[in-house]
Amino acid sequence: MTARIYNNVPAHPVKSFFVHMLTRDISVSDAILDLLDNCVDGIIRKNRGKKEGAAPYKGYKAQITIGKDSFTIHDNCGGIPWSLHEYAFRMGRAKPDQDAGLPVVGTYGIGMKRAIFKIGQSCLIQTQNGKDAYDIELSPAWMRNEDEWNIPVKAAKTRMKADGTTIVVEKLNKGVAELFSDNAKSFCRDFEAQVASHYAFIIGKGFTVEVNGRAISPLPTKLAFDKSKKTKAIRPFVYTTRTNGVDVFLAVGFTRPIPSEEEIAADQVEARYSSLDAGWTIVCNDRAVLYCDRTELTGWGEAGVPKYHTQFIAISGVVEFRSNDASKLPTTTTKRGIDAASPLYLQVKNKMREGMVLFTNYTNKWKGRELVQQARSQIDDAEPFGIEEIKHNVAKLRLSHVKSRLRGRQYKPTLPMPAHAAGDSRRISYSKPIAQIELVSDYLFESDGHTPSLVGERCFDEILKEARK
Numbered sequence: 516m517t518a519r520i521y522n523n524v525p526a527h528p529v530k531s532f533f534v535h536m537l538t539r540d541i542s543v544s545d546a547i548l549d550l551l552d553n554c555v556d557g558i559i560r561k562n563r564g565k566k567e568g569a570a571p572y573k574g575y576k577a578q579i580t581i582g583k584d585s586f587t588i589h590d591n592c593g594g595i596p597w598s599l600h601e602y603a604f605r606m607g608r609a610k611p612d613q614d615a616g617l618p619v620v621g622t623y624g625i626g627m628k629r630a631i632f633k634i635g636q637s638c639l640i641q642t643q644n645g646k647d648a649y650d651i652e653l654s655p656a657w658m659r660n661e662d663e664w665n666i667p668v669k670a671a672k673t674r675m676k677a678d679g680t681t682i683v684v685e686k687l688n689k690g691v692a693e694l695f696s697d698n699a700k701s702f703c704r705d706f707e708a709q710v711a712s713h714y715a716f717i718i719g720k721g722f723t724v725e726v727n728g729r730a731i732s733p734l735p736t737k738l739a740f741d742k743s744k745k746t747k748a749i750r751p752f753v754y755t756t757r758t759n760g761v762d763v764f765l766a767v768g769f770t771r772p773i774p775s776e777e778e779i780a781a782d783q784v785e786a787r788y789s790s791l792d793a794g795w796t797i798v799c800n801d802r803a804v805l806y807c808d809r810t811e812l813t814g815w816g817e818a819g820v821p822k823y824h825t826q827f828i829a830i831s832g833v834v835e836f837r838s839n840d841a842s843k844l845p846t847t848t849t850k851r852g853i854d855a856a857s858p859l860y861l862q863v864k865n866k867m868r869e870g871m872v873l874f875t876n877y878t879n880k881w882k883g884r885e886l887v888q889q890a891r892s893q894i895d896d897a898e899p900f901g902i903e904e905i906k907h908n909v910a911k912l913r914l915s916h917v918k919s920r921l922r923g924r925q926y927k928p929t930l931p932m933p934a935h936a937a938g939d940s941r942r943i944s945y946s947k948p949i950a951q952i953e954l955v956s957d958y959l960f961e962s963d964g965h966t967p968s969l970v971g972e973r974c975f976d977e978i979l980k981e982a983r984k
């Protein structure tokens with residue numbers, strides 16, 4: 516028997532892995548958000564070295580057209596420099612330091628290609644950067660051909676009005692064609708809502724995103740901040756640090772007056788607070804990677820923080836991570852989630868919980884009809900401010916130094932507490948027949964659905980009013 520000769524074994528990538536497999540882990544909307552991320556990264560590269568200011572993305576635009584046979588995204592964000600042609604169209608980043616020193620989010624060198632493969636089988640990329648203007652075509656045959664890894668390039672026939680990129684995808688994949696035709700309206704509505712939340716910071720800083728001709732309005736988080744000189748007042752808890760090349764800014768507080776128990780019992784809260792923005796939003800280099808999370812991922816129901824419940828609907832928080840090295844940001848590879856195991860995130864989460872407890876305690880202490888009314892007027896006295904404005908407001912306050920493992924500076928507000936909160940109150944409880952409770956409930960309230968404890972409390976409040984006369 517002749518001995519087998521062992522040659523080298525092939526380990527080169529298989530194209531269908533990129534075209535058909537990698538695309539399974541991402542939704543169509545998230546894939547499109549990846550294309551939007553590229554637009555913003557384009558602006559950041561273009562603005563390199565310029566001062567940031569309040570509206571660094573002003574004048575830049577991405578126009579998305581979702582049709583039943585095609586998908587188009589057109590931007591004026593600087594185009595793909597020819598100097599990057601050897602890297603930009605490859606799967607994976609062959610030049611990892613391409614964006615050294617810039618707060619971009621592009622890291623892996625896959626987003627654009629994965630989005631194209633997710634959407635359809637044929638694509639034309641037209642791009643213009645300075646004097647270079649070229650077209651790149653990905654055909655269905657190219658996507659199938661395992662041996663062809665080069666893509667033909669042609670000089671553009673016409674010039675664009677401004678440097679930018681247009682990506683047109685046709686021959687839509689089956690599931691995508693269904694999404695874009697039958698359900699186009701509901702798909703667009705959901706996608707627009709996603710842009711409004713995840714891109715709120717970027718749109719707030721001047722960027723325009725249009726979907727089928729409609730500009731998206733951002734849904735920014737605003738927190739109540741009492742600018743008066745009162746020591747006990749409604750202001751957010753703020754924490755800030757810089758560690759290992761990442762800047763962190765955290766703010767948590769009230770977005771609106773706290774709900775009354777009657778509203779909670781009657782399920783009126785969600786209807787009244789229609790744009791449900793309770794919970795934590797985590798932002799990495801201006802992109803929200805998590806929006807209004809109310810789970811353990813952001814500390815709810817963990818280590819002394821109660822589980823999220825409608826009574827906490829007025830509590831919202833934002834954490835911004837910013838770095839000139841995107842790989843240091845605590846986000847997942849799809850960049851639409853947080854890396855819950857990141858040591859940096861875990862340390863910041865301690866601060867998130869510390870801040871959150873102040874506001875869940877406040878909500879618990881100001882329970883009961885009369886107290887809620889007082890709490891509401893305290894929150895009403897404070898004005899709502901966006902995150903950039905909060906940074907500005909807080910700079911005028913005295914921040915204390917935090918000497919724990921994650922050193923930093925923080926502002927811990929002293930929230931007003933009810934006079935009797937220190938333990939000079941007692942619980943009253945008694946039983947009454949259901950029929951009588953319902954009768955009294957009908958007598959006291961205009962609507963149905965009030966809990967027995969609310970009925971009892973209302974009886975007490977009414978008699979207290981009488982007694983005080």
Ligand SMILES: Nc1ncnc2c1ncn2[C@@H]1O[C@H](COP(=O)(O)OP(=O)(O)OP(=O)(O)O)[C@@H](O)[C@H]1O
Pocket residue numbers: 549553554556557590592593594595596599602603604608620621622623624625626627628629679680
């Ligand atoms: N709209 C655009 N404007 C300017 N440059 C772009 C645009 N789209 C893509 N590029 C260029 O193409 C490159 C490849 O984009 P792609 O999204 O595939 O990867 P990436 O952004 O580098 O990393 P990631 O996979 O993390 O998104 C980018 O790094 C960028 O240089």
Ligand SMILES: [Mg+2]
Pocket residue numbers: 549552553621622625626627
């Ligand atoms: Mg990208």
